[in-house]
Structures are given as C-alpha cells and as structure tokens.
Amino acid sequence: MNPLSPFTYYRRHKGGTALLAMIIALVTLAVGLMVSVLDSYVENLYLDLAYLHSLASIYPNEIGEVDPGIAAQVRDHPDVERVIPDSWISIQHPALVGTSRVRVFVIPVAEMPGLLRTCAQRVQEGRLPVANAAEFALSVDTARALGLRLGDRVSRATNPNYYSALASEMTLVGLLDQDPAAEKRNVRLGLASYEYITGHEDYQPRMNGLLAVARPGRIAALSRFLEALPDKQVQVETLDLQASDIAQMGSILYPLFAMVDLMVAGVAAVVVGVINQIAISRRLPEFGLLHAVGWRKGALLRRVTGGTAVTAALGWLVGLAGMGALIALGRETVFASRGLEWSLSITPFLYSLPIPLTVVCFAVWSVWRVFGRLDAVAIVERGKLSMEENGKQHARRSSARPLSSWTFYLRHRRRGIMLVMAMALMIVGVAFPVSILMPIFDAQMPSIEYLRYVSAMWPGARSDLDPGVVAQVRAHPGTARVIPVLTFGFGVTVPPFNTVRARLNAVSEDDMVYLMDLFGLRVLEGRLPRPRTNEVVLSEALALNRGLHVGDAIGYPVDERDGCPYEMTIVGLLETDGMWMGFASLEYAQSHELTAGYSPDMFVAPGAEGKDSLDAWLLENVDSSATVVRTYEEERREIERYRLGMLMVLGVVELLVALIAAMALAVLNYIFYSQRRDEFGALHALGRVRGWLTWRAGRETLTATAAAWVIGAALCMGIAVYLQFTMFVPKGLSMDLAGIAPWLFTLPIPLAVAAASTSTIAWMLRRLDAVAVIEGR
Numbered sequence: 001m002n003p004l005s006p007f008t009y010y011r012r013h014k015g016g017t018a019l020l021a022m023i024i025a026l027v028t029l030a031v032g033l034m035v036s037v038l039d040s041y042v043e044n045l046y047l048d049l050a051y052l053h054s055l056a057s058i059y060p061n062e063i064g065e066v067d068p069g070i071a072a073q074v075r076d077h078p079d080v081e082r083v084i085p086d087s088w089i090s091i092q093h094p095a096l097v098g099t100s101r102v103r104v105f106v107i108p109v110a111e112m113p114g115l116l117r118t119c120a121q122r123v124q125e126g127r128l129p130v131a132n133a134a135e136f137a138l139s140v141d142t143a144r145a146l147g148l149r150l151g152d153r154v155s156r157a158t159n160p161n162y163y164s165a166l167a168s169e170m171t172l173v174g175l176l177d178q179d180p181a182a183e184k185r186n187v188r189l190g191l192a193s194y195e196y197i198t199g200h201e202d203y204q205p206r207m208n209g210l211l212a213v214a215r216p217g218r219i220a221a222l223s224r225f226l227e228a229l230p231d232k233q234v235q236v237e238t239l240d241l242q243a244s245d246i247a248q249m250g251s252i253l254y255p256l257f258a259m260v261d262l263m264v265a266g267v268a269a270v271v272v273g274v275i276n277q278i279a280i281s282r283r284l285p286e287f288g289l290l291h292a293v294g295w296r297k298g299a300l301l302r303r304v305t306g307g308t309a310v311t312a313a314l315g316w317l318v319g320l321a322g323m324g325a326l327i328a329l330g331r332e333t334v335f336a337s338r339g340l341e342w343s344l345s346i347t348p349f350l351y352s353l354p355i356p357l358t359v360v361c362f363a364v365w366s367v368w369r370v371f372g373r374l375d376a377v378a379i380v381e382r383g384k385l386s387m388e389e390n391g392k393q394h395a396r397r398s399s400a401r402p403l404s405s406w407t408f409y410l411r412h413r414r415r416g417i418m419l420v421m422a423m424a425l426m427i428v429g430v431a432f433p434v435s436i437l438m439p440i441f442d443a444q445m446p447s448i449e450y451l452r453y454v455s456a457m458w459p460g461a462r463s464d465l466d467p468g469v470v471a472q473v474r475a476h477p478g479t480a481r482v483i484p485v486l487t488f489g490f491g492v493t494v495p496p497f498n499t500v501r502a503r504l505n506a507v508s509e510d511d512m513v514y515l516m517d518l519f520g521l522r523v524l525e526g527r528l529p530r531p532r533t534n535e536v537v538l539s540e541a542l543a544l545n546r547g548l549h550v551g552d553a554i555g556y557p558v559d560e561r562d563g564c565p566y567e568m569t570i571v572g573l574l575e576t577d578g579m580w581m582g583f584a585s586l587e588y589a590q591s592h593e594l595t596a597g598y599s600p601d602m603f604v605a606p607g608a609e610g611k612d613s614l615d616a617w618l619l620e621n622v623d624s625s626a627t628v629v630r631t632y633e634e635e636r637r638e639i640e641r642y643r644l645g646m647l648m649v650l651g652v653v654e655l656l657v658a659l660i661a662a663m664a665l666a667v668l669n670y671i672f673y674s675q676r677r678d679e680f681g682a683l684h685a686l687g688r689v690r691g692w693l694t695w696r697a698g699r700e701t702l703t704a705t706a707a708a709w710v711i712g713a714a715l716c717m718g719i720a721v722y723l724q725f726t727m728f729v730p731k732g733l734s735m736d737l738a739g740i741a742p743w744l745f746t747l748p749i750p751l752a753v754a755a756a757s758t759s760t761i762a763w764m765l766r767r768l769d770a771v772a773v774i775e776g777r
Helices: 008-012 014-047 068-076 109-118 140-146 194-199 219-227 239-282 284-292 297-337 347-352 354-371 376-382 388-392 407-411 413-442 446-452 467-475 509-519 540-546 586-591 611-621 632-674 677-685 690-731 748-766 770-775
Strands: 055-060 080-086 089-094 099-107 121-126 135-139 170-178 190-193 207-214 234-237 455-459 479-494 498-507 522-526 535-539 568-575 582-585 601-606 627-630
Touching (some): 068 080, 089 140, 099 109, 099 194, 109 121, 109 207, 121 135, 140 170, 140 297, 190 194, 207 219, 219 239, 239 284, 239 632, 347 354, 413 632, 479 509, 479 586, 498 586, 535 540, 540 690, 601 611, 611 632, 627 632
Antiparallel strands (some): 055 207, 455 627, 479 601, 522 568
16 A cells, blocks of 8 residues: 555554545535436426427417417418317316326327327227217326226316316316437427317307417417517417516526525535544654655645545535436336426536535645645654744633533634534524515515405306306495406516516596595595506506606507506505505596506495405305405415415425435544543543433533534625615515514524434433543553
C-alpha cells in the first residue's frame, strides 16, 4: 500500500469514509426524490394534454355550433388534414394531488379509427363504441386508476367527483393503449359516440365544436392560425395555450424547491466539513511531517480535498442509484395504480449536483483555514498546530453551573453556533416557501368576499339562465332582490410570480347604488360610472395593485389579463373592507357589439330570513347542471381544497428535509458526544446513572434545537415582514403574518433532530464503561 497515496487514509479509515459517503448519499436521495416527484406532477399535467400534439379544438363561446364562416376557414386551411365534429366531455381520475382530467372525445363512430391513428393509439382490449349506444372507451391507465373493467357501467350517480359529465349510465367497452408500431407517446383519452351524446335529452343543450387534425409536421403553423381567430366568437384549445398555465405553475414551484435544495446542500456541507476538520486534527502529525520534508501547502490541500471530492462523488452516485431504484419501484406500484407516469429526467440530477459541489467547496475552505496556520516544526516538536497557539491559550473560569444545559455550548461557542445555525437555516428553507405560497391562496379570498352578502347564479349547461328558475328565486320569501350582472375578469398580480382574477361587475344604476350600500362601500375618490358609458369604478386595492389612477384605462387591448373585450375608463376609487370589487354600466355592456350577446348572471340578495337559509334553499332547489349556484362557503371550501393539495406536496418535501436534518445532525451530535466520554465517564463513576446522563445530553440537545427554532422562526418573521412592506403592501395585498400554517412547517425539523440525536446519544451511553474511561482505556 502506497503510504503517500491521497486515498490511503480513506482506505485505512473505512468507517469514517462510509459515514461521509452515506450522509451525501442520503441527502442526494432525498433531494432527488423531492424534485423528481415535482417533475412527475408537471409531467402528468402535460400528458393530460398530449393529444394536442397533432390536433387542436375549436368551440363556440355559447351553446350551439361553431360559426359557419369560421368553420369554413378551418376546413379550407392548408395545414388542416381533416375536421371532425366533437362535443367533448371529461372524466376525472385520482392524481398525485387531487384529481386529473381525461378528455373524452365525443365524435362520430366512423372517425374513431382515424383519431386513434392520429394520437398513436390502438384498442388493446375490447372494441370501440358503436353509434347511438351508451358506450365509451378509455385509456388503460385511466381505467386502472378508476378501478374499471370492461363491462362496468358508470354515471354521475356512481361517483359525482369522477363522472359528473356522464348524465346517463354508460358502459366501458374498450381499453386504449399506445400503438407499438407508431411513435411512442403516452396519450390519455376516451371515446364516446357523437350520435348518442348529441341525440340524448339528458345531454342537451350542448356546445358542439370541431377537432382540426393537422397535416404531418404542421401543428405549430395550424396552432398559430387558430390562436389568431377572434376570441369573441370561438374558444381555441392548442398545446401552447394550455401548456402556458402549467409553465407558470412550474415557474413558481421549481424556484421554491431550489431554495430548499440549497439550504439542504449547505447543511450537508457543514456536517461533512466538521467531520473533515475532526479527521484533519488527528492527521496533523502526518501533515506536519510531510510539510517538514518539503511538501507545499497547496499539494497537501489537493491531497486532502481530492479524497473528499472522491468520497463526495461516490456518495452522490450512490444516492442517485438509490433514487433511480425508488423511482422504478414507485412507478410500478403507487403511480401505476393511479394511472400516472413517473419518468426519470435530468432535473433531479441538476438539483442534486450542488450537494457534492458545496461539500467539496466547504471542505476546501475549512482545510485551507487550517493549513494557513500550519507550522511543521511546532507539529513535529509538540504535536500542535503552531507555536503561537501556546501564547493564546487562556484559562477559562469555572462555571457556576457546570451541569447547566447551556454550559457546554457557551464554552464551545463555535460548535454550538454551527449546530444551531444549521437547523435554523433548514427551518427557514422549508417555512419560507410556505410563507411565499400562502399569499397566493389568501389573494383569492378578497375576490369572493362579495359572496358574504349575496349569492350568485350563472348558466351551467345552458346558454342563459332559465326565466322560470329566476322567477322562482325572485318569488322566494327569503329573497330581497335579484340583480342581473355581467362579470368581467380583472388581472391581479400576486408577488412573486403569480396572477389571480378579481371581478368587475356591470350592473344597472339602481342596482349599483343598492350593492354599494349592501357591501358597505363608499367612494374614496372620483365618482360612480354614469349609465351607458364605458366608465368603471375600482376598489382602492385593485387600483394600487396595478398602479392605476382615476383617468387611466383598463380592458382589452390595454391589458391582456383583463376579461373585458373593450376599453373602460376609471372614474372613481372605492374604499372597501377587504373586498376586491369594481362596477361598470350594464346598459353600456349590453349595447356594445362585443358583449351584446352575453347572458347576464344573477346576484341574489337575502331578505330578513338571513343569507344562510337562502343559501341552503338555493343549493337544494336551484343548483343543477343547468344553473350553477355559488355561495361563500362553497367557494371557500374549493380554495381550501386547492390550498390543502399544495400544502400536502410541501409537507412531503418537509418530511424529506426533516429526515435529512435528523440523520445528518444526529451523526454530528454523536461525534461531538463521543468526544466527551471522559466527562460522562467521570459523572457516571461519581454515581450519576445512565438515565440521568441521557436526560442531561437530551436536555442539551433540546436546548440547541429550541434555540434553532427561535432563530429560524425569527428569521422567517423578519423576511416575511420585509416582504410585507416592500413587495405585498405596494401591490395592495397582505401576508397573513398570524397564519399558523407556516409555523407548523417549522416544527418537524427540530423535533426530528432532537429525537434522533437523543436516541443515538442514549445508545452510546448504554455502552459507557466508567472504569474504562477513568483508566484511559
């Protein structure tokens, strides 16, 4: 064995080398899995749109058929191979978070084989539906996720969450899968008979659209043509349009996960760096001798860091291998049972790469600090780092409370600061992304605040509200007033990179005054809109969010985020109490050529019986597929479901981070406490039982973790307050600094670290032999 080989030390100290490699491998495994799960979530969202790689869809804005002129333009376009009538429905199936939508093409039976060829699909089992039959075919993955087999019958009554679009009972007659002879592309879709759906009374009235199948290689050109069609007449679905929402979501989640990744990499680097420093302190005679015989400090640095780099690379590769194995196992079990894909992409590799790089960089820095004070003569003569250190040693005063939980950390400040700050940074890394996400959910609450005062009705499957239903609601004794309203969207920016929509309501002059009084609003600046004018009044928060003032214009084409198809001039600002609201003239909207055909929604104001009883009656007697009823509680629950889904994803991330922190810092604590065997051996010899020693060590660990939690929480609060007044308040928004969710996310890390550290120390103390310690054995 070559004694001067840079790897001799690591081969002779296999236990320490394995420990370093294991820490890096576990961190790599956890980070890789965390990012890979996110990657899979985004991947499956794209797979739900995979059918758009070869075709696009066009639908009218209202119940009925696509405008004949536009339909002729689509058919005659040179990039269109063929046009297929479609009256689509959708089926939901379980997903990683919540449910996922699968498109069921309702097309003529004669067109089904051609559409399958376009989407590179085939019938794996069973057959295709026949004309005028209550039958459907479904992708095999989706059928597996729903637990369906050939011959099963389902409808809205079977499960309203999954089959809400199936008004009648339909039978599964075919399972679809990828065509092995075509280009490999996993497409999720279903097929049903156009003749049956469009002829069945339970599915009427309907919006019947078109599928435009692109010529080979021309889907991009076809998409550009369709996207240029007038959106006041048709709705267009292309891959670029649908994928933009997924891309926006990815732009939020990936940076947040990167932040957690960097925090975890930093902690791993600190842990490995400390272990390296302990190893270097034991190798000082070796380095001093080599330096004395002519080795330069740079060569010694390369010798040490080279071994660390190889160990880090080995641990990184082991972690990646474990990640690949777990992904393969998860793909065949959990994901396959839900009809989901879990592919191994390059993203987890890129996110895990900072871990070994940070470890090596921190090792180089810490080793160079030691070698900067390297004195070969002092090491050879005295075994110490330098001669000057002798003059710098000062006797410390004896502590008045030598058994206090703080004594050890106060006498070893660097060690205590390192442990505390490592945990604090990990707490910030997990809690801060949650703090950033919360305003995205909270920003939706002001947009539904009006529902505390009124209920809302709008058409469901129909083009407009049934006059008989409206008359029934108006005649109900719990109704004080029914108000026609045309609603337009208003884009609101939510930092750091999200947009939500508020409501601008076009109402009549009398109804505007009534709603102002009902909502408790007053004009802060300017005036209310005059009837039959393109004027609008906004709440102060909405104007502040967009930097708007009285006299500015909104609407299309001033800002493409706004849902109003014509320009409107701001003539006033409203003072509101946590409500996003805007009013415009209903008379002008109904007379404008772009919105004259729009069907109004209805606000239902409660009478003396109160809103709760009115909401209950509306939901029981009016809410249906033809008339949608929305109340405050319904909208709040929907937002809460979305919030819960995102918090579950972040919860999985934190569990992985907590596991990393517990294992890494428990190893570090074990090393530190193993260096205190003399102290614990002496206390044991003086009569302190192992239980008392374990409690003392656990008390010290709990003290450190409590301090880390306080510091981490203070950092989170400081960052949140800073963002509140620099980013959110200027946009008319507010972070809920008193919300409990971010603080709950701070708890698992210190608890896991304390539990893991205390258990490993207890295991060490069980093997403590006081006599052997006293005798120096």
